[in-house]
Amino acid sequence: MPLRTAFAQASLRHPVLRACSQAGLVNNLNDALAWGLAPLYLAAHDESAARIGVVAAVYPGVWGFLQLMTGWLSDRAGRKPLIASGMLVQACALALLVAGGGAFGPALAAAALLGLGTALVYPTLIAAVSDVVEPRDRASAVGVYRFWRDTGFVAGALLAGLVADALGSGTAIAIVAVLTAASGLWVTATRWTTTFDKRGTPVDGKHDGRRSSPEGAKRARA
DSSP: OOHHHHHHIIIIISHHHHHHHHHHHHHHHHHHHHHHHHHHHHHHTTOOHHHHHHHHHHHHHHHHHHHHHHHHHHHHHOHHHHHHHHHHHHHHHHHHHHHTTTOHHHHHHHHHHHHHHHHHHHHHHHHHHHHTSOGGGHHHHHHHHHHHHHHHHHHHHHHHHHHHHHHOHHHHHHHHHHHHHHHHHHHHHSOOOOEEOTTSOEESOOOSOOOOOHHHHHHHHO
16 A cells, blocks of 8 residues: 555545544543643642652553553454543543642542553554554554554643643643543544455444454455
8 A cells, every 4th residue: 555545544534544543643642741741730739749750650550551451352342442432531530630639639540540541542543453454554554543643742742831831731631631532432423344345455344343354354254
């Protein structure tokens, strides 16, 4: 697949790839906020450096450990439910962080929830991209997805900084929470297609987001 075609498919044309690319971008947007703005938000509410460090550690700790199970779960429950629910859990985590007013307890719970949401999303998104692309074109599609996903770091840093300067840290976090929830709803509304025709091209068929492949389609026809 030419790069131009891969970029168009993963960015705009293919509904599942489009949904995954935007979800990846928004996921890393709130990831940038979690690493950059959240510690400043807690510091502004007089939390100690030690407590801020604990909150910062809980997020990747929960996320990293739970990925061991969420990747496995997505092979059985389907990609779409985990991605959509993960984005919504992340939105709730950011809302809790703001509602807690920078207090340590709510911030700790928010970090754990954010880790859970990220664990649901991270391994599942890249698997979902792989599901709907032929093996020979998979690296091209994943490259485009990763471009949009990692662009989220840039967008998150700029958005969080500019909005926090203009309207305050709490407002910046709330805006990212709304964007994250909207991303989850986008995934929920997407018609999920993961079956292939005899040439290995994605076609309408299964819409539950469970894993399928050209090889699986061949076995089904045998």
